[in-house]
Amino acid sequence: MSMTIGLAGKPNAGKSTFFKAATLADVEIANYPFTTINANHGVTYVRAECPCKEKGKTCGKCVDGIRLVPIDIIDVAGLVPDACKGRGLGNTFLDELRQAQAIIHVVDASGGTDCEGNPVDIGDHDPLEDVAFLNREITMWLYGILDRNWVKLSRKIQAEGLKLETVISEQLAGAGIKESHVNAALMETGLARMDHVKWTEEDMIRLCDTMREISKPMLIAANKADIAPRENLDELRELDRIVISTSAAAELALRSAAKGGIIKYTPGDRDFELLTEDITKAQKKGLEAIHKVIERFGTTGIQECINRTVFELLDLIVVYPVEDEGKWSDKLGNMLPDAYLMKRGSTCHDLAYQIHTEIGDRFLYAVDARTRLRLGEKHELKNGDVIKIVSTAK
Ligand SMILES: Nc1nc2c(ncn2[C@@H]2O[C@H](COP(=O)(O)OP(=O)(O)OP(=O)(O)O)[C@@H](O)[C@H]2O)c(=O)[nH]1
Incomplete structure (x- = not known):
């Protein structure tokens, strides 16, 4: 069973930075062949407690008792500019989205980019709009596929005595929807108790929305948290889902510095240790700034996104x-x-x-x-x- 995490986000939200950071592993830690399928597909690592600690031994596969377990991740490209102006989601985006069983939505929490990713003044754009936008688009994509043949399908269910969940899941198979997802959504929406012939457009959209939630669970990386207005972070945290303040740029800098032997840092650590004084003034200043970010948020948030996606969303x-x-x-x-x-x-x-x-x-x-x-x-x-x-x- 192979699972894949999909990273989504509008241009300039920091998705590429997140992807680079999440897939950048110190080879000595990682111990796994780096398998890039293409530029957008990589391997990231879940942080787990290694059992060797209990034995009082070091297995050689972990760092100080922290085991990094590989999982595939895709940088879901093609959340195109103009999508928010009614052009809809791109085909590339949807093709890649099909391959992911859970989504990390990288949102620019600073509000410094508009819905297309163009720079605006910090705080000018409401990041909640980006969250609502992506959810709605995916729901409407599902609805579009279902609605296309609904009259015919609906008749077929009655005429041939087929199971509703079988027919719906077959129609949406290309979007990665399984019969169990349909069943769960029918129960959750209460539509299981209603004759499908009587469903309104609104009912069907509600069903698609719930199927999306179940089949593609999503968490929010409130990225650029380091420069985000506090209200934006608070507002995002009120959403009824997992929201994690992240600084992809900080994580990328830390992993690069660790790889270069400048610091000791294992992804997800709450701090890092300087290993050499032989660094430039600019590097020193950068690391000091990152230290402040970690102090404020606990970590850079990137590893927490991966771990909670794996252990909570993907279960x-x-x-x-x-x-x-x-x-x-x-x-x-x-x-x-x-x-x-x-x-x-x-x-x-x-x-x-x-x-x-x-x-x-x-x-x-x-x-x-x-x-x-x-x-x-x-x-x-x-x-x-x-x-x-x-x-x-x-
Ligand atoms: N302050 C801050 N800037 C960040 C952070 N993450 C990314 N950035 C910056 O945001 C800009 C956009 O980042 P990218 O990773 O290129 O954004 P993207 O969403 O992948 O955009 P596309 O590649 O255009 O799809 C870059 O200048 C990054 O350095 C962060 O956590 N904090």
């Missing part, structure tokens, strides 16, 4: 498969060699399949390496579990 957990339940290692003695992101609710059997099809097919039982207890195939995994799978596979 994933991290699981560590091992072959030796005593040493928490593989056969060669490498401690905690892998960290897998899996959907919450996954079982030991699912983990076996994730490791290898044959191990899944020939699964016998699993062992919780912490408690040494035997677990059956249906046992549900928890975040941070260290698990050995026993199978008859060679």
